[in-house]
Amino acid sequence: MVTGVMLPTARIRAVATATPPHRFPQELTRDAAREVFADRLRDFDRLAPVFTNAGIETRYSCVPIDWYKRPRNWSERNAMFLDSAVDVLERASWQAMERARLGPDDIDAIVAVSSTGVATPSLDALLMERMGLRRDVQRLPIFGLGCAGGVIGLARAANWARSMPGRNVLFLVVELCALSFRHGDLGKANIVATALFGDGGAAAILRADPDDRQPGDGAVRAWTEHTWPHTLDIMGWDVKDDGLGVIFSQSIPALVRERFGAVADAFLAENGLDRTRLAGSVCHPGGAKVLEALAEVLSPCEAGLDDARDVLRDYGNMSAATALFVLERRMAKGATGPHLMSALGPGFTAGLALLEL
Numbered sequence: 001m002v003t004g005v006m007l008p009t010a011r012i013r014a015v016a017t018a019t020p021p022h023r024f025p026q027e028l029t030r031d032a033a034r035e036v037f038a039d040r041l042r043d044f045d046r047l048a049p050v051f052t053n054a055g056i057e058t059r060y061s062c063v064p065i066d067w068y069k070r071p072r073n074w075s076e077r078n079a080m081f082l083d084s085a086v087d088v089l090e091r092a093s094w095q096a097m098e099r100a101r102l103g104p105d106d107i108d109a110i111v112a113v114s115s116t117g118v119a120t121p122s123l124d125a126l127l128m129e130r131m132g133l134r135r136d137v138q139r140l141p142i143f144g145l146g147c148a149g150g151v152i153g154l155a156r157a158a159n160w161a162r163s164m165p166g167r168n169v170l171f172l173v174v175e176l177c178a179l180s181f182r183h184g185d186l187g188k189a190n191i192v193a194t195a196l197f198g199d200g201g202a203a204a205i206l207r208a209d210p211d212d213r214q215p216g217d218g219a220v221r222a223w224t225e226h227t228w229p230h231t232l233d234i235m236g237w238d239v240k241d242d243g244l245g246v247i248f249s250q251s252i253p254a255l256v257r258e259r260f261g262a263v264a265d266a267f268l269a270e271n272g273l274d275r276t277r278l279a280g281s282v283c284h285p286g287g288a289k290v291l292e293a294l295a296e297v298l299s300p301c302e303a304g305l306d307d308a309r310d311v312l313r314d315y316g317n318m319s320a321a322t323a324l325f326v327l328e329r330r331m332a333k334g335a336t337g338p339h340l341m342s343a344l345g346p347g348f349t350a351g352l353a354l355l356e357l
Helices: 024-035 049-052 063-071 073-099 123-132 146-163 188-196 252-270 288-298 305-315 319-332
Strands: 008-016 023-025 058-061 108-111 138-142 168-176 201-207 219-227 235-239 243-248 280-283 339-347 349-356
Touching: 008 073, 008 146, 008 319, 023 024, 023 235, 023 243, 023 288, 024 058, 024 188, 049 188, 058 201, 058 305, 073 123, 073 168, 073 201, 073 243, 108 123, 123 138, 123 168, 138 146, 146 168, 146 201, 146 219, 146 235, 146 319, 146 349, 168 319, 188 235, 188 243, 201 319, 219 252, 252 288, 252 339, 252 349, 280 288, 280 305, 280 319, 288 305, 288 339, 305 319, 319 339
Parallel strands: 108 138, 108 168, 280 339
Antiparallel strands: 008 201, 008 219, 023 058, 168 201, 219 349, 235 243, 339 349
C-alpha cells in the first residue's frame, strides 16, 4: 500500500471453483491405503481411524484410485500435475469470467498460486496460451505458500488491483495435493495426508475502480500475515526422489489455540473491529482438529464455520484452494458484513484478510 495516498477499494467481482473428474468416497480411499500399506506397515490398523475422524466424506482427484497403487517417480507426478492443473484452472477461469461478464481480452493481470507441482513456464503462461488471453497480460506466479496461499495470494491480487485502477486481475489457485501420496513412505504423516488431501482449484476476478473507496460488495478491506519464530519445521514439503513428502506437526491445533487469537485480534483492532463485530469468517479448515481450535479462538463469531466444515467434508483439504471454496459458499449464500478470512501455511505463517461482503 502507498502511505498517504487514498487508493480505490479492490473488490471481488466473481469467484468460481473447479475439481478434477475423479470423486472418491472416504471409504474407498481408506481401503486403497490399506491395500497399499497393510502388508508393510504393522501399525496401519491403529492409524486407520484417522480416515473416519478426519471429517471428510469425499474428495476429488486428478487420477483414478488405481493410479496410487503402484510407485510413481517425481517426473510422473509432475507431468500429471501440469496436465491436470491447467485443466482445472481453465474451467474455474471461464466460469469466473462468465460470472463477472468478462471475456479473454478483459483480463489485464494474473496472480497464480500453487505449491503442489513445478511449472516453468508457469501455470499462468500455460493458461494464457490455452485461453487465448492478451499478450500483454502481467503475470505473478507464486510458489511455496502452502495452505496459506489462498488468503495471501488473494491479498497480493487485491494489492495489484488497487495499484492499477480500472484493470481486471485474475487470481488463480490450484492444488493437486493427492499427487503427494508416496507409495514407499510408511511414515505416519503420509497416512494422515492420505486421509486429508484432495485436489481442487479456484479463480477470482478482482478490480478496483477509480473513485470507489466505499466498503461492502465484496471489498477486500485489509490484509496481513504473521510468521512465528522458530516454527519452520511445523509445515511444508520434504523433497524426495519420488515426490514431495508432507511435513506437518501434531502441534498445529495447540498453536492455533495459544497464538492465533492474539494475531487475529491485533489485525481486527487495527481495522476498528473485534470478534464480536464480525458478521462471519472464511476459514481454511485444515482438518477437523484445526477447525475445532479455530472455532474456539474466533468465538463468539460462528457464521461461516459450517461452510468450512462442509467444504472439508465434501472436498477434503485442498491446501491453498480450500479457502476459496469456503468464500464461494459464503458469497453464494448472500452473506454480508465484515468477514475474517484466514489460513495457516509453511513458515509457520498465518495469512489474514478482512472482507466486506
